[in-house]
Amino acid sequence: MDDRIDQLLAKLDLPAKLRLISGAGLFRLAGDPGIGLAEMPISDGPSGVRGESMDEPDPSVSLPSGTAVAATWDPELLTEIGALIAAEARRKDVYAVLGPTINLHRSPLGGRHFESFSEDPLLTAEMAAAYVRSVQANGVGACPKHYVANDSETERFSVDVQVSDRALRELYLYPFERAVEAGAWMIMDAYNGVNGAAMSDNPLLDEPLKGEWGFDGVVVSDWGAVRTTEAASGGTDLCMPGPPMLWGEPLLAALDAGTVSEDAIDEKVRRILRFATRVGALDGTPLPTQDFTDNQARNLVRRFTTQSMVLVRNDGTLPLSPGTTVAVLGPSAAEPRIMGGGSATVFPTHISTPLAGLRAVLPVTHTPGVRLIEGLIAAPTELITDPEIGTPGVRVRYFDGATEIGARHRSIAHMVLLGDELATRATHIEMHARLRADTAGEWQLGFGGIGEVRLDIDGTPAIDENVVDAAGDPVAALLEPPQRSVARILAAGQEVDLRLTIAVPEAIPGLGVLLAFLLGIDRPQRPKDEEFAAAVELARTADVAVVLVGTSEKIESEGTDRTSLRLPDRQDDLVAAVAAVNPRTVVVVNSGAPVEMPWREDVAAVLLTWFPGQEFGDALANVLTGVAEPGGRLPTTWPKTITDVPVLHTTPADGVLAYTEDIHIGYRAWLRAGTEPAYPFGHGLGYTTWSSSDLRVTGRTVSITVTNTGTRTGKQVYQAYLSRPDSTIDRPVRWLAGFTAVTLGSGQSRTVDIDLPRRAFEHWTPEGWEIEPGTFTLHVGTSVTDLPHTTEVS
Incomplete structure (x- = not known):
């Protein structure tokens, strides 16, 4: 491979080389016809492969969030998911997926906590390695991110993380090290700085990444993370997004001036050509991937989702018997949150809601009780009609002044334009629909968008405003633009004509227009007290x-950290009130990260479902009725209250975020503080019972005999921890050293092995x-605090 790469490199002049080390577009790597190199689209990929666009004409399979993936504690499951991710990528002509996110859960307030795997470096590392191997085995590149210490979002573009070398090596770098060992073809560096240097130009890219670890793939910048032309002398190989700006003409001048060497450029190009060879972009024949039918994909995601759900409390109420009458309550029942906010967003072909899933198998009554989503939602497809063709959806028209230059039918009333060709020639865009009210009362009609926006209702201007983005975060502006609305009283069945007009912003050179807008509604609601009482x-x-409670994409999202762990609105009050009248109350928590649960000991069962992806409802119905067992175990500690959390802060002081806790994060910090959480790391219940015996250690392999002593097939995760109470160095009270997931039928026994890596x-x-x-003392059991077996290891 290297000989061929050198031959191709020799055919490229300097301008051609510079084109290759910057993107050709927002999500596209440059090609070169002269050497047979195709352009290579890439895509965000932590929870599904979105592709180059961000809308419904090219839908994606929506996968469970990173926390859900790690909650399976089963790297083997990722073999199948990796094949599905690769198949989705090839279907969308994508050569690399930007994932997994393998930063650590340093604080439960971290805004992208849901997107990352765990608070533990070993669990994160093993899941990361499995993800990389499984995706790349199918010819698509994986891109673990964000290297390194990008564990919170506050001041994310500029914060300097101050962290010890020991904590870096033992915690934050370890998942990336294992991803490199697994053969990662690409790694993304982070926005933040570490110990005084921006990560896009940080010595950590050279050592240990490219030197000690031998990483021979491409280091790609996070989008806009490269700050200077001179950074081309450093370890970032590919500056995204394109077209070349800092690394275009300015870099040519820097080369002429001798401040950047052509040898540094050649090394970057070699890595990009090596990546292109691996993904089949140099000979025009991408490697084949496994095909999935729609049903196969749904079945796989549904099964994976059941394996990620964590049952943390159960008095025997679950699983539910056939014919049980169920009141399905809470804001997440009919409007669940299946993914976190930000770049992990995808647009699935369908969403299975908890209400629909449970209605299919049990007698159900429903009302939400409280609301979670405040503001507008995109007008649902079933309520809107394209006036021109009379089918569900909207008519979108592009204008250059008064001249229409194009029109499209769209099935949803929400558009995110990334380099849309028609938009680059338009001065404004119009979205037009007829809305049919499905209930009588006061409706809110409006829009989300930035810039000059006007809404006409039945031909009369209702809102005409220049909307300004106050947040200043471009990702948030695209995914959650500011909203405006007006109230209208509508009768059931009444139709109104809605016409939204938005000015097109100036195109970004090489990227085109970046614009998001929606035609929004908010249905009439019962008075809050009346709705609460009805539930x-x-x-x-x-x-x-x-009762289905949870957070939202606004609470858990890229670009912002949380300020509280409380469930929003009156969700806690609803659970308490329901539990007071029905002792058989099951609470389903639909959040990507920990929340406080003050009612947890007053209810019959608590099931954590994370942000579970598109098959949420059917998977939940399977778990609640016992068709499937909840297979998850906690990948992160859940606190009783925020005041108990030993490592919490995510707000920098004078631009610096100091990791003063050093190596003591997650359960390590909880054990050190001696504070009892609500539910410890590794905890989780199933529908059967287990026994274990005969702990043995041979070399670095732990063996233990386990038996399913219950009446049905079940899954258990056995975890091995090490401790060294008389150590001469600072150590955690104990730390995870290995684990294995085992599934057995009723009455079955098996001797299972847990391999302990030298690094442990x-x-x-x-x-x-x-x-x-x-x-060292070895502890084996089923959570960090439930460890009945111990022995000594010399």
Whole structure:
């Protein structure tokens, strides 16, 4: 491969080389016809492959969030998911997916906590390695991100993380090290700085990444993370997005001036050509991937979702018997949140809601009780009609002045334009629909958008405003633009004509127009107290109450950290009131990260579902009725209250975020503080019972005999931890060293092995990795606090 790359490199002149080390577009790598190199689209990919566009004409399979993936504690499951991710990528002509996100859960307030795997470096590392291997085995590149210490979002473009070398090596770098060992073809560097240097030009890109670890792939910048032309002398190989700006003409001048060497450019090009060879972009024949039918994809995602759900409490109410009458309550029942906000967003072909899933298998009554989504939602397709063709959806027209230059039918009333060709020639865009009210009362009609926006209702101007983006975050502006609305009283069945006009912003050179807008509505609601009381009454008369509570994409999102762990609005009050009238209350928590649950000991069962992807409802119905067992275990500690959290802060002081806790994050910090959480790391329940015995250690392999002592097939995760209470160095009280997931039928026994990596015994010193001589204590069990088996390891 290297000989061929050198031959191709020799055919490129300097301008051609410079074109290759910057993107050709927002999500596209440059090609070169002279050497047979195709342009290579890439895509965001933590929870599904979106492709180059961000709208419904090219839908995507929506996968469970990163926390849900890690909650399976089963890297083997990622073999199948990786094949699906690769198939989705090839279907969209994508050569690399920008994922997984393998930063750590340092604080539960981290805005992208849902997108990352775990608070533990080993669990994160093993899931990351499995993801990389499975996707790349199908010919598509994986791109673990964000290297490194991008563990919160506050001041994310400029914050300087101050962290010790030991914490970097043992915690934050370790998942990336394992991803490199797994053969990652691409790694994304982060916006933040580490110890005084921006990550796009940080010495950590050279050592340990490219030097000690031998990473021979492409280091791609996060979008806009490269700040200077001179950064081309550093370890970032590919400056995104394109077209070349800092690394275009300015870099040519820097080369002429001798401040950047052509040898540095050649090394970057070699890495890009090596990547292109691996993904089949140099000979025009991308590697084949496994095909998935729509049903196969849905079935796989549904099964994966059941394996990620964590049952943290159950008094025997679950699983539910056939014929049980269920009051399905809470804001997430009919309007669940299946993904977090930001670049992890995809547009699935369908969403299985909890309400629909449970209605298909049990007698159900429903009302939300409280609301979670405040503001407008995009007008639902079933309520809107394209006036021109009379089918569900909207008519979108592009104008240059008074001249129409194009028109399209769209099935949804929400558009995100990334380099839309028609938009680059337009001065304004119009979205037109007829809305049919499905209930009588006061409706809110409006829009989301930035710039000069006008809404006409039945031909009369209702809103005409220049809307300004106050947040200043371009990702947030695209995915959650500011909203405006007016109230209108509508009768059931009444139709109104809605016409939204928005000015097109100036195109960004090479990228085109970036614009998002929606035609929005908010249906009439019962008075809040009346709605709350109605939910409690439904709970009183049902056999079981299932209350679905959670967060939203505005609360958990790229671009902002959380400020609270409380459930928004009156969700806690709703759970308490329902539990007071029905002792068989099951609470389903639909959040990507921990929330406070003050009612947790007053309800019959608590099931954590994370942001579970498109198959949420059907998977939930399977778990609640016992068709499937909840297979998840906690990948992160859940606190009782925010005041108990030992590592919480995400707000920099004078631009610096100091990791003063050093190596003590997550359960390590909880154990050190001696504070009891609501639910510990590794905890999770199933529908059967287990016993274990005969712990043995041979070399670095732990063996233990396990038996399913219950009446049905089940899954258990056995976890091995190390401790060294008499150590001469600072250590965690104990730390995860290995794990294995096992599934057995009723009455079955098996001896399972847990391999302990050498790194589990090592600690980082200024001289490198060392092992302290002497004896370690090995603990084996089913959570960090449930460890009945111990032995000594020398």
